[in-house]
Every structure is written in structure tokens, then in C-alpha cells.
Amino acid sequence: MRLAIPNKGRLHDPSVDLLERAGLHVRNGADRQLYAETVDPDVTILYARAADIPEYVADGAADAGITGLDQVREADTGRLDSLLDLEFGECRLVLAAPEDGAIETADDLDGGRIATEFPTITQTYLDEAGIDAAITEVSGATELTPHVDIADAIVDITSTGTTLRMNRLAVIDEVLDSSVRLFAREETRDDPKVQQVATALGSVVAAEDKRYIMMNAPADRLDDVEDVLPGMGGPTVMDIPDRDALAVHAVVAEREVFETVTALKEVGASDVLVTEIERLVE
Structure with missing residues (x-):
């Protein structure tokens, strides 16, 4: 079994720590290494960008993966099942616009512009809400775009809301609640080794509180x-x-x-x- 986990960023250390506490100790997991062995000879770790993990699992490069629900929804492979909520990396994707501006509700964005790093999730949200708005994909500093006339509103990740408040943005609507999950595709979700890993990780989550x-x-x-x-x-x-x-x-x-x-x-x-x-x- 090949298990994909984030190779860096805020999800890397908690993922490795969870594996360690579950007894699936990672060996030879040096920086910039693509693969690492574990104490279980049948389980190999594949390091990848959190955003790439859904595609790796869907395409068969990995049998299961640990990444955020937001990344899976954005990848939109249509082939992944959530096996377990690992209960870390919690965040929200929100629709936000300048405080005291013309945009007070989502409906006010009809005919407007939205900047985001999550165009797929945003388009799904707009379609479900029946709103016709243009989406501008950006790769960073999303919260600045309404202030430089690139967008009327944004869809972005927030954990505490501090960055939004610092940039004088107010939350208009909730788009998605996300956390880190264990995912597998339909063909591998019932594999005995995948289920063993899910049970081991789940036992740590269950004991947490x-x-x-x-x-x-x-x-x-x-x-x-x-x-x-x-x-x-x-x-x-x-x-x-x-x-x-x-x-x-x-x-x-x-x-x-x-x-x-x-x-x-x-x-x-x-x-x-x-x-x-x-x-x-x-």
C-alpha cells in the first residue's frame, strides 16, 4: 500500500505525528525525499504537495492519501471517498467582501467578480446559489484583490478571521467547512491494508479527548x-x-x-x- 501525505506546509508535521502515534513509524523520511518506508513492510509513504494528493490517489499513484477536504473538492476528481475525518487542519472557505461596501449578500454578486485560489469550489458554490459572477483565479494575496479593483469579493480560507479583519473584509457567506481527511478511491477503500491504516489512525483520533x-x-x-x-x-x-x-x-x-x-x-x-x-x- 502506498499512502500519500503532504510533503511540507502546515499539514506535514501533524500528518507525520499522527502516523507515529498510530504506530506506523516512518523510516528514512528525509527532506526532499519522494518515498519513505514504515515499520510495516507493506506500507510506503509517498510525499506530495497537499493539492496534488487527490490526483495521485485518483490516478493510482497512491492507494490512499491524507489531505484537506478543500483540496479534494478543488481537484474534483469525482473518484475519492472520505474514510476518516482526522480532526486537524480545520478551516473554512468563506465568501468575503469589503466592509461597508456595496456587497452585503451573495446575491449582490450577480454580474460581479470574485477572486480566489479555489475556482472549482467557487464555481460550484455559485452554480448552487444561482449566481452569475466572473471568477478570477489568483495564486496568493487574495485578500488584497478587492482593494485594487481586481474583484468585488473573494473566496478564501480562514481559520480565525484575523487576516480578513486586517484587510477590512467581512464574511458574507460560508462556502465550505474543511478538515484533513483520509481519502481513498473506490477500488482501494476496502483493501485490507487500507482499512488497517484507517483503523490505526482512527484509534488515535478517538483517544484524543x-x-x-x-x-x-x-x-x-x-x-x-x-x-x-x-x-x-x-x-x-x-x-x-x-x-x-x-x-x-x-x-x-x-x-x-x-x-x-x-x-x-x-x-x-x-x-x-x-x-x-x-x-x-x-
């Missing part, structure tokens, strides 16, 4: 302890030899740990231990 809680609890307070625990599928309970107590283990959301531990102490739990989870296969 979970914690493992272990404690001792009086046997006669087990019902109270179970009522407190918001765990997945109920806690695991084990007898402690020669003691009128039970060992209770559960998985809980990280955001619930503080309140859960406090409530457990109130119902008699002791020796409470909270640990991180590296991988969780659901």
Missing part, C-alpha cells in the same frame, strides 16, 4: 459509582481479592474528568488514577 479512570470502590457503593461515571458502555468492574472492594475502570471524556473525580470521591471511591489514552479502537 478521552481519559482512562481507575479507582477502588466499596462493593456496596458500586451502583452509586456507576451512576457517576459517564463512561463508554459502562465501567469495567473487577473483584479485589481479600477485600470488600472493587476495582473500577472507565473511559470518560477529558472535559468531564474534573467533575467526575469530585463526584467519585463523594460516593466513596479511593485511589483514583487518571491516565491519557494513546489509542482507542471503538
